[in-house]
Amino acid sequence: MELKLKLYNLKLRHVFRISRGEESIAPIIIVELHHDGIVGYGEAAPSMRYDENENTVINFLKKINVSKFDSPFEVDLILNYVNNIDSGNSSAKCGIDLAIHDWIGKKLKIPISNYFGFDRSILVTSSFTIGIDSEEMLVQKINEAEEYPLLKIKLGTADDKKLIKTIRKITDKPFCVDANEAWQDKNYALEQIKFLEDQNIIFVEQPMPENQIDDTKWLREKVNLPLIADENVKTLIDIPKIANAFDGINIKLMKCTGIREAMRMIHTSQALNLKIMMGCMIESSVAISAGAQLLPMLNYADLDGNVLITNDPFSGIKNEHGNLTISDFPGLGVEPNEKYFATTYL
Numbered sequence: 001m002e003l004k005l006k007l008y009n010l011k012l013r014h015v016f017r018i019s020r021g022e023e024s025i026a027p028i029i030i031v032e033l034h035h036d037g038i039v040g041y042g043e044a045a046p047s048m049r050y051d052e053n054e055n056t057v058i059n060f061l062k063k064i065n066v067s068k069f070d071s072p073f074e075v076d077l078i079l080n081y082v083n084n085i086d087s088g089n090s091s092a093k094c095g096i097d098l099a100i101h102d103w104i105g106k107k108l109k110i111p112i113s114n115y116f117g118f119d120r121s122i123l124v125t126s127s128f129t130i131g132i133d134s135e136e137m138l139v140q141k142i143n144e145a146e147e148y149p150l151l152k153i154k155l156g157t158a159d160d161k162k163l164i165k166t167i168r169k170i171t172d173k174p175f176c177v178d179a180n181e182a183w184q185d186k187n188y189a190l191e192q193i194k195f196l197e198d199q200n201i202i203f204v205e206q207p208m209p210e211n212q213i214d215d216t217k218w219l220r221e222k223v224n225l226p227l228i229a230d231e232n233v234k235t236l237i238d239i240p241k242i243a244n245a246f247d248g249i250n251i252k253l254m255k256c257t258g259i260r261e262a263m264r265m266i267h268t269s270q271a272l273n274l275k276i277m278m279g280c281m282i283e284s285s286v287a288i289s290a291g292a293q294l295l296p297m298l299n300y301a302d303l304d305g306n307v308l309i310t311n312d313p314f315s316g317i318k319n320e321h322g323n324l325t326i327s328d329f330p331g332l333g334v335e336p337n338e339k340y341f342a343t344t345y346l
């Protein structure tokens with residue numbers, strides 16, 4: 001077994017702004033796992049929120065020696081070894097996890113959703129994310145997103161109510177709200193959510209900072225909209241700690257280290273009666289297709305990272321009006337294109 005890496009800069013259609021910053025280019029690292037004449041593809045899309053960037057990912061991945069394992073079928077042995085190299089580095093670990101699962105699906109000639117035996121007949125619609133912007137740009141973006149029936153709106157500025165009122169003048173579509181930890185005062189958070197309750201909102205994601213779990217619990221008892229944990233839940237061990245402060249969790253492959261951990265989180269959430277959402281970072285079709293393989297297990301999906309970019313180096317999942325179609329190709333169902341082949345190995 002051998003790993004090969006490529007660094008690739010995803011270009012965003014629009015500058016993407018949330019409550020803690022903005023970006024126009026998002027670097028990713030594509031992981032290739034070569035074994036037995038098959039190449040499995042994985043992706044690491046690092047986030048500064050979780051102390052990662054392209055250099056930390058590359059440094060971590062270069063420490064991994066997969067040649068000591070016999071086959072990618074040794075999933076637990078390999079991923080436990082990778083986990084024990086260092087803490088954190090979740091997107092780098094995800095890159096390996098996805099490459100292993102892609103390889104296994106290709107070897108077995110089945111999509112990963114079939115490998116897990118999912119019922120693929122009912123798939124939730126994915127939301128389309130609108131970042132924080134000026135009123136003028138917001139109107140433009142919402143018009144551009146006309147084909148998507150479900151939006152996710154980023155909040156967390158001083159003008160949140162004004163922003164919602166602007167949106168409601170243009171569209172009556174339902175949407176989800178993500179405050180990305182911005183509302184630090186619980187009474188202020190309560191006021192914001194009470195306002196949102198009359199605005200055809202589906203849920204509110206991470207209203208308060210990660211370290212204000214008691215305030216979030218207080219808030220949850222007073223509001224009628226579901227609260228979804230994002231920054232508060234990275235991996236499996238975080239779920240029991242937040243189970244009485246939120247109504248659901250946002251699983252992201254890049255936060256949780258990949259498909260193996262995501263499956264554990266899904267089962268644990270079901271046991272605790274928590275709704276399951278899957279979200280994403282700015283990602284290529286490799287990671288978005290990987291997330292989409294788990295669609296049959298989700299209550300909500302926000303898998304739009306690949307439609308927010310203009311230079312996807314892969315094709316895979318199809319997103320038509322927010323309806324994601326899982327490819328029948330084996331593994332993650334992705335294929336590299338000429339942009340990928342034109343990129344050199346690290």
Ligand SMILES: [Mg+2]
Pocket residue numbers: 178180205206230231250279
């Ligand atoms: Mg979020």
